[in-house]
Each structure stands twice: as structure tokens, then as C-alpha cells.
Amino acid sequence: xxxxxxxxxxxxxxxxxxxxxxxxxxxxxxxxxxxxxxxxxxxxxxxxxxxxxxxxxxxxxxxxxxxxxxxxxxxxxxxxxxxxxxxxxxxxxxxxxxxxxxxxxxxxxxxxxxxxxxxxxxxxxxxxxxxxxxxxxxxxxxxxxxxxxxxxxxxxxxxxxxxxxxxxxxxxxxxxxxxxxxxxxxxxxxxxxxxxxxxxxxxxxxxxxxxxxxxxxxxxxxxxxxxxxxxxxxxxxxxxxxxxxxxxxxxxxxxxxxxxxxxxxxxxxxxxxxxxxxxxxxxxxxxxxxxxxxxxxxxxxxxxxxxxxxxxxxxxxxxxxxxxxxxxxxxxxxxxxxxxxxxxxxxxxxxxxxxxxxxxxxxxxxxxxxxxxxxxxxxxxxxxxxxxxxxxxxxxxxxxxxxxxxxxxxxxxxxxxxxxxxxxxxxxxxxxxxxxxxxxxxxxxxxxxxxxxxxxxxxxxxxxxxxxxxxxxxxxxxxxxxxxxxxxxxxxxxxxxxxxxxxxxxxxxxxxxxxxxxxxxxxxxxxxxxxxxxxxxxxxxxxxxxxxxxxxxxxxxxxxxxxxxxxxxxxxxxxxxxxxxxxxxxxxxxxxxxxxxxx
Amino acid sequence: xxxxxxxxxxxxxxxxxxxxxxxxxxxxxxxxxxxxxxxxxxxxxxxxxxxxxxxxxxxxxxxxxxxxxxxxxxxxxxxxx
Numbered sequence: 001x002x003x004x005x006x007x008x009x010x011x012x013x014x015x016x017x018x019x020x021x022x023x024x025x026x027x028x029x030x031x032x033x034x035x036x037x038x039x040x041x042x043x044x045x046x047x048x049x050x051x052x053x054x055x056x057x058x059x060x061x062x063x064x065x066x067x068x069x070x071x072x073x074x075x076x077x078x079x080x081x082x083x084x085x086x087x088x089x090x091x092x093x094x095x096x097x098x099x100x101x102x103x104x105x106x107x108x109x110x111x112x113x114x115x116x117x118x119x120x121x122x123x124x125x126x127x128x129x130x131x132x133x134x135x136x137x138x139x140x141x142x143x144x145x146x147x148x149x150x151x152x153x154x155x156x157x158x159x160x161x162x163x164x165x166x167x168x169x170x171x172x173x174x175x176x177x178x179x180x181x182x183x184x185x186x187x188x189x190x191x192x193x194x195x196x197x198x199x200x201x202x203x204x205x206x207x208x209x210x211x212x213x214x215x216x217x218x219x220x221x222x223x224x225x226x227x228x229x230x231x232x233x234x235x236x237x238x239x240x241x242x243x244x245x246x247x248x249x250x251x252x253x254x255x256x257x258x259x260x261x262x263x264x265x266x267x268x269x270x271x272x273x274x275x276x277x278x279x280x281x282x283x284x285x286x287x288x289x290x291x292x293x294x295x296x297x298x299x300x301x302x303x304x305x306x307x308x309x310x311x312x313x314x315x316x317x318x319x320x321x322x323x324x325x326x327x328x329x330x331x332x333x334x335x336x337x338x339x340x341x342x343x344x345x346x347x348x349x350x351x352x353x354x355x356x357x358x359x360x361x362x363x364x365x366x367x368x369x370x371x372x373x374x375x376x377x378x379x380x381x382x383x384x385x386x387x388x389x390x391x392x393x394x395x396x397x398x399x400x401x402x403x404x405x406x407x408x409x410x411x412x413x414x415x416x417x418x419x420x421x422x423x424x425x426x427x428x429x430x431x432x433x434x435x436x437x438x439x440x441x442x443x444x445x446x447x448x449x450x451x452x453x454x455x456x457x458x459x460x461x462x463x464x465x466x467x468x469x470x471x472x473x474x475x476x477x478x479x480x481x482x483x484x485x486x487x488x489x490x491x492x493x494x495x496x497x498x499x500x501x502x503x504x505x506x507x508x509x510x511x512x513x514x515x516x517x518x519x520x521x522x523x524x525x526x527x528x529x530x531x532x533x534x535x536x537x538x539x540x541x542x543x544x545x546x547x548x549x550x551x552x553x554x555x556x557x558x559x560x561x562x563x564x565x566x567x568x569x570x571x572x573x574x575x576x577x578x579x580x581x582x583x584x585x586x587x588x589x590x591x592x593x594x595x596x597x598x599x
Numbered sequence: 600x601x602x603x604x605x606x607x608x609x610x611x612x613x614x615x616x617x618x619x620x621x622x623x624x625x626x627x628x629x630x631x632x633x634x635x636x637x638x639x640x641x642x643x644x645x646x647x648x649x650x651x652x653x654x655x656x657x658x659x660x661x662x663x664x665x666x667x668x669x670x671x672x673x674x675x676x677x678x679x680x
Contacts, residue, residue, distance in 0.1 A: 271663035272672055347602040396655035464642075467632045471625050472652035478622060479656030487660055492672040502678060 010055040012068055012116065013043035013082055014126070017109035024105075025098040033093050033426075036101060040089040043112070044082035047075065054118060066118025069180070073307070073453040077115045077243045080311045081108065083437075084235045084318060091322055091430035092228035100140045104232050106133035111236040115243055119178045120168040120201075123244070127164065127208075130237060131157035137229030138221050149224035152498065156207065156217035164204025170197035180244075184251040184298070202249050209241035209292055210285050211258050212265050216498030218285060219269070223277040223334065227325045230277055234321045235314045238284055242291045242310050251298030259293025260390040262286065267397030271487070272494045276324040276334040276406055280317070283402050286394055287313050287360065293387060294375040300454035302382075305375030307452055312367035312441055316359035319434035320402060323353030326427055327410055330420040336406075336489040341415025348422055350411045352431040357407055359438040361399035364469060367441035370448070370460045373469070377458065395469075396476045403473075404480045409489055625649060 020039040027035055052075070056067030070078075085108050092104060110133060113126030131154065138150035172178055174194050183198045190196035207214040218238070222230050249255060266286025273279040287309070294306030326349045327342065328334040343350055355366070362368035372395065379388040422428060441448055449456040480487065626646045634642060 267659060268663040268666065269671075271660060272667040343606050344603055347606060350606075351602070392651065393655050393659070396652055397659045400656055400659060464632050464634055467625070467629060468648045471629065471646075471648035472655070474622055474625060475649045475652030476656040479653050479660070483657065483660050486664060490672065491675060492667075493675050493677060494667065494671045495673055495677070 010050055010068065011042075011046040012056060012112075013046045013078065014109035014113040014116075016043045016046060017085075017105045017112070021102050021105035021109075024101050036089050036093065037086070039105070040082070040086040043085055043108075044079075047078040047082050050075070057118075063121055063178070064119065065122050066179075067113075067122055068116040069118035070116065071453075072451070073243070073247060074115050076307055076311065076451045076453065077239070078112060079451065080239075080314050081111055081115065081236065084314050087315075087318060087430050087434055088228070088232045088235065090433070091231055091427050093426040094424050095226075095228055097140055099136060100226060100229060103133045103136035103140070104229070107137065107232060107236060109133075111240045114240050118180055120171065120180055121178055123180055124161070124165055124168060127204075128161050130240065131161065134229075134233055134237065135221075137233055138225045140229065141224060141226045143224075146224040149221050152502070153217050153221035155501075156214070156498075160204050160207030160214070163200050163207070167197050167200030167202075167204055170200060180247060182250060183248050185249060186253065188254060198249075202245075202252060202255075205241050205244045205249065206255075206258065206292070207241075209238050209245060209288055210262075211288075211292060212262055212285070213497040215262065215285050216496040219273075219278050219281040219496065220498060222281040222284075223275050227329045230325055231318050231321045234280070234284060234317045238288045239291075239310045239314055242288060242295065242306065245292065245295045246303055246306060250295050250303055252296055255292050255296025256384070256387060257296075259289045259291070259296055260387050260394075261289070262292065263289030263391055263394035264397070265289070267394050267401070269494055269496070270397065270401040270405075272490075272492070274336050274489045274491055274493075276336055276339075276410060277321065277328065279336075279401060279406060280320050280324060283360065283398060284317060286398060287317070289394065290372060290375045290391060293391065294378060297378055297382060297384070297387075299378055299382065301458060302375060302378035304449075304452040304454050304456055304458070305371065305373075305378050308371035308448060309368075309375055311448060311451075312359065312371040312438075315434050315437045315441070316356045316367055319356035319431060319438060320353060320360065320406070322427065322431045322434065323349055323356060324406065324410070326423040326431070327420070329423055329427070331418050335491070336409040336413075337491045339410045339416060339418065340413035341411070342418065342420060343411040344415075345418070345420045346411070346422055348428065349431070350407060352428075352435050353410075354403070354407050355435045355438050357399075357403035359442065361403040361473060362395060362469060363399075363403075363442075363473060364461070364466050365439065365442045367438045369442055369469065370445035371441075373460050373465060374456075374458050377465075392472065396472055399473050399476050400480055404477060405487065408480075408484075622649075 016039060020042070024032060024036065050068075050070050052070050052072070054066060054069050056065075058065045058067070088104065088108075092100065095101065107130055110126045110128075110130035113129065114123050117123035117126060135150045135154045135157075138146050138153055168178070170193065171183070174197055183201070185195060185198045185202050187195070190199040203214070209215075210218040222233050225233055245255065263286050266282040266284070266289060269282040270279050270286070273282060291306040291309050291313070294302040294309070324334055327339065327346065330346060331339065331342075333339065359366040359368045362372040376388060376391045376395075379391060445460065449458075626649050629649070630645050
């Protein structure tokens with residue numbers, strides 16, 4: 001890593017985070033806060049300064065590792081990740097627990113490492129680093145449910161990581177090449193070894209993108225994370241996966257179907273959800289659906305749309321998570337049934353959250369409008385109408401929940417008379433910055449378009465398109481207020497695809513504890529005693545008899561014989577020289593006598 | 600708290616009526632908007648997206664709640680039982 005810093009003057013932002021964060025526990029107070037912001041800005045600066053090219057190439061045990069491949073695609077993601085780093089660090093500035101800061105910095109380092117990785121081994125290394133550092137952002141919430149959620153989160157990601165690794169190994173064995181490159185998967189099922197390798201790599205990626213049925217970890221873990229941890233998590237894991245999909249799997253048709261399904265799937269669950277942060281988590285799935293579908297379509301416009309949407313999404317989703325996390329911070333709950341009437345005590349937080357809500361809903365003049373519409377228009381251009389209509393449907397659902405349901409039930413609804421106040425200055429400043437980005441990108445979208453991987457020939461603010469969006473959104477609002485009674489929140493949780501692992505694991509434990517244990521004690525134990533234990537005892541008894549009678553008898557007999565022999569010898573072996581001399585003389589005489597007789 | 604006053608000022612009947620007026624205006628103006636990017640039939644029908652927005656909203660709420668009440672929604676301690 002140190003060599004890497006000195007290499008070509010390129011400073012890997014992950015190196016800044018990993019090496020820089022070591023000092024955090026040693027510093028205190030304002031100095032520590034200033035230092036953390038300095039780290040975040042340094043990484044952003046490093047990304048701004050790096051020209052396109054390949055950096056940090058090492059030979060390691062015969063492998064060629066490429067730590068940084070910089071082109072437009074990786075750079076635009078690095079921009080938004082480091083901008084988000086500044087906002088996230090600012091939002092978490094007041095947090096006393098150094099562990100949380102370290103986890104966040106390592107998590108961001110992992111994300112940037114994946115973004116720049118030029119080979120699959122480096123990518124995998126940083127991929128795992130993300131999972132193993134972000135889980136601490138869940139665990140540091142320090143409530144029993146977050147401990148359990150964290151373990152489930154880790155299990156999902158370890159499983160996904162292993163599938164990815166299997167794909168990487170297979171890819172190497174087939175092609176001998178580990179360069180991160182475009183490897184689209186065609187069809188619905190792997191047909192040969194090469195496509196199996198790509199298929200496994202894609203499964204590894206889409207698990208992190210929270211594509212159903214592999215996405216249940218997201219709404220499980222994010223609401224369980226700490227106040228500030230959830231803000232980081234909302235930004236990095238899924239969008240890093242979108243980057244890898246755009247880099248490796250662009251044009252894989254299966255992603256179109258999965259993307260549209262997940263855009264609607266997230267909306268359906270958001271209707272049922274009561275926890276504001278879990279509702280937003282389902283809307284991450286819904287929004288990432290647009291990106292996955294765009295990547296699957298794979299045209300230049302669709303890829304541009306997916307990337308632009310990831311960029312805008314990170315900012316408005318972080319803003320929404322900051323707003324609801326501030327409510328959690330101030331009131332101790334994020335459940336919509338327990339909140340209401342907060343406009344009297346937290347009106348500024350309300351404004352920021354609504355700005356986030358209007359951005360995610362793609363209201364004209366907000367950031368989502370200039371990004372989401374590009375992806376949707378790419379579907380219109382290709383005349384994939386079911387995809388186009390599905391994504392428009394999800395748009396209505398997005399405004400319904402994030403733009404209307406969340407603000408309504410937290411800040412209006414039934415006034416619960418909760419005593420709350422606006423969050424600390426750093427949290428509020430982070431929300432202000434994110435709000436400025438959300439509105440700024442909606443109006444001045446050209447600089448964002450200039451960062452996109454392909455040249456942009458798309459104008460979001462045409463009269464028809466603007467009017468189309470306004471109609472869909474405002475009539476959705478009408479539907480919301482007319483059906484408000486039906487939409488009233490219920491204090492429930494919704495079962496997701498993690499029902500299977502969780503219930504199957506539980507059933508397995510029950511099976512082991514109850515029937516199998518009973519059979520073991522009752523039935524198998526009896527049989528064991530009858531057919532194994534008792535015969536063994538019998539045999540053992542016989543062996544004992546044989547042992548005492550035969551073996552011991554022989555040994556004892558030999559011993560006794562030796563003893564009587566030695567008694568006889570004892571007489572001869574008197575220890576006196578004259579006796580020995582006598583015996584020798586007798587012997588010599590005997591030999592002499594025998595010689596005389598024979599010869 | 601000025602912000603609170605503004606919010607309370609917006610929660611009146613007049614504002615509600617203005618909002619309904621805006622909805623009518625949306626559909627009316629749709630007759631005069633030039634249609635340059637016609638992708639499918641819906642782009643040719645006036646007020647299509649207004650109807651789409653409303654129907655989409657109703658569908659999402661009704662269908663999701665129906666699915667939820669027929670199996671997906673469980674008590675909060677469902678996994679602890």
C-alpha cells in the first residue's frame with residue numbers, strides 16, 4: 001500500500017482511508033473531528049486529481065494485481081463515493097465510538113477499492129472488506145436484534161462472496177485471465193462452463209445489489225444499524241454492486257427482468273412497512289431496480305441513465321436516511337405508528353427529508369428527474385413497453401411512499417405529542433449539503449451528464465416529459481389522500497425471502513433438538529445398548545477371562561520359572577572369586593576329560 | 600418558530616382547493632403540450648398520464664395491502680416465537 005501511494009503520484013483513496021483511520025483512536029475532540037473531515041476531503045481530492053490510466057500493478061505469488069484502473073465509469077463512481085464520504089463523515093462527526101468511525105472508513109475504502117480494482121482478485125479482496133467492516137455499523141447499535149441482524153447480514157454476504165469467488169476461479173480456469181472486463185451473461189441459465197463462470201460472478205454481484213430473491217439482507221440489516229451507520233450503508237454496498245454490474249454484466253438480458261421486478265417489489269413492501277428506515281430500505285431495492293434494469297438493457301443511454309441514477313440516488317437516499325435517522329436520534333424510534341405531529345418540533349429536518357422525497361420521486365427540478373428519466377426513456381427508445389410501464393408504475397409508488405407516506409406519518413398524521421428537537425449542527429449541516437446537491441443536480445444537470453461514461457444526447461426538461469411526470473406524481477398524490485385510511489400504518493413486519501433461511505434454520509434446529517434428540521435417547525439409545533453395548537460387554541468379559549487365565553497365566557508362569565531358575569543360579573553366583581575359580585577349574589577338567597574320551 | 604407557522608398556514612381548506620385546481624389544470628394543459636416522443640399508444644391519449652398516476656397509486660395500495668393481509672404481514676415478534 002505504501003508503495004502504491006508513491007507509485008506515479010497516484011494516491012489510492014482507499015489507502016488514505018485505511019492508513020489514515022489508524023490515527024483516529026489516538027486523537028480527541030475537535031482535532032479528531034477535523035482530522036476525519038480532512039481524510040474525507042483528501043480522498044475526494046485524490047479522485048479529482050487522478051488522470052485516466054492504470055496504476056498500482058503488482059506481481060504477487062505469480063498473480064498480477066491491479067489496484068487501480070481509472071476510466072470514466074470508475075471515476076464517476078469514485079466521485080460520488082468520496083462526496084458521500086464527506087457528507088457521511090460530517091453526519092457522524094459527533095459519534096463518540098471510534099469503532100464506528102473505523103468501520104465506516106474501512107467500509108468506504110472497500111467500496112472505492114472495488115471501484116478501482118483492475119483484476120478480480122483485488123476486487124474480491126475489497127468486496128469482502130466491505131462486508132466485514134459494514135457489519136460493525138450494525139453491531140455497534142448494541143441492541144440484541146441488531147446483533148442477530150448483523151450475523152444474518154454477514155451470512156448472506158459470505159455466501160455471496162463465496163459464489164463470486166467460485167465464479168472468479170472458474171473464469172480463471174476457463175480463460176486464464178482475471179482482468180475485470182465486460183463479460184455479459186446471455187440467456188436464462190448457464191449453458192457451458194464459460195457462461196457458468198459469468199453466471200456465478202453475476203449472482204455474487206446481484207446479491208450485493210439486493211436483487212430478489214437475494215435482497216432480504218438489506219431491509220433486515222439497514223434499519224438495525226446505528227443512527228449514522230445506516231446512512232453509510234444506504235450509499236455504498238448496492239451502488240458498488242451496480243458499478244460492478246455495469247462494468248462486467250452490461251447487456252445481460254436477465255437483468256432487465258430482475259430490475260423491473262425489483263423496482264415494483266420494493267414498492268409493494270414499502271406499502272406494508274411500518275419502520276421508516278425499513279421502508280426506505282425497500283425503496284433502495286426499488287431504486288436500484290432502475291439501475292439494474294438499465295445495466296441489463298446495456299445501450300449507451302441506459303448505462304448513462306443507470307450511472308446518473310446511482311449518482312443522484314446516493315445523495316437523495318442518504319438525505320432521506322439522515323432525516324429519518326435524525327428522527328430516530330431525537331425520539332428513539334423510527335416506527336410510523338409511534339410518530340406523528342413532529343412538524344412542530346423538527347420542521348427543518350422535515351424540509352430536508354421532503355427535499356429527499358421529491359428527489360427520489362423524480363419531481364422536475366430535483367435530482368431524480370434528470371437521472372431516472374434517462375433510464376426510463378432508454379426503455380421507451382428500445383420499445384420495451386412492459387419495462388417502461390413497470391418502471392413508471394414504480395415511480396408512482398416511490399412518490400406514494402417516500403415523498404408522501406414517510407413525511408406524512410412522521411411530521412403530520414396523528415400528533416403523538418413527542419418531545420423532540422432538531423439534531424446537532426453537524427447532522428443538520430450534512431443534510432443541508434445533501435439538499436443543495438439534490439436541488440442543484442436537478443437544475444444544473446450538465447456537469448453530471450459530462451461525467452457519465454458515454455456522450456449524452458438526452459434533454460430531460462422537454463415540455464411533454466415534464467408534464468408527463470407532473471401528471472403521474474400529482475395524481476398519485478390525489479390517490480394517496482383519498483386512500484389515506486386504507487394506507488394507515490400497521491404495527492407489523494413483513495416476511496421476505498429470508499423467511500426461508502430463517503425458518504428452515506429454525507426448523508432444522510427444532511428437528512435436531514426435539515425429534516432427533518428423542519429418537520437418539522429413546523430408540524437409538526436402546527438399540528445401541530441391546531445390539532452394541534451388551535455384546536461388547538460380553539466380549540469384554542471373555543477377553544478379561546482370557547487375559548487373566550491365559551495371558552496373565554503365561555506371563556506369570558514365565559515369571560515364576562525365572563524366579564526358581566534365579567534361585568538356583570543364586571547358589572552358584574556366590575560373589576566369591578575362589579568359588580568361580582573352582583567352577584572354572586571343574587569346567588577345564590571336564591573339557592579335558594571329554595577330549596581324552598573322544599581322541 | 601416561523602417555519603411552523605408557515606406549515607400551519609398551508610394546512611387550510613383554501614390550499615386544498617388550490618391543489619384540486621392544479622390537478623384540473625394539469626389535465627387541461629395536457630391538450631396543448633406538443634408530443635414529440637411517442638413510444639406507444641398511451642402517449643397519444645390526452646390526460647393518459649393523469650389517469651395512469653391515479654390508477655397506479657390505487658392499484659399499488661389495494662394490491663399490496665391485499666397481499667400483505669393474505670400472508671406477508673406478521674406480528675413483530677414473528678421470528679422470535
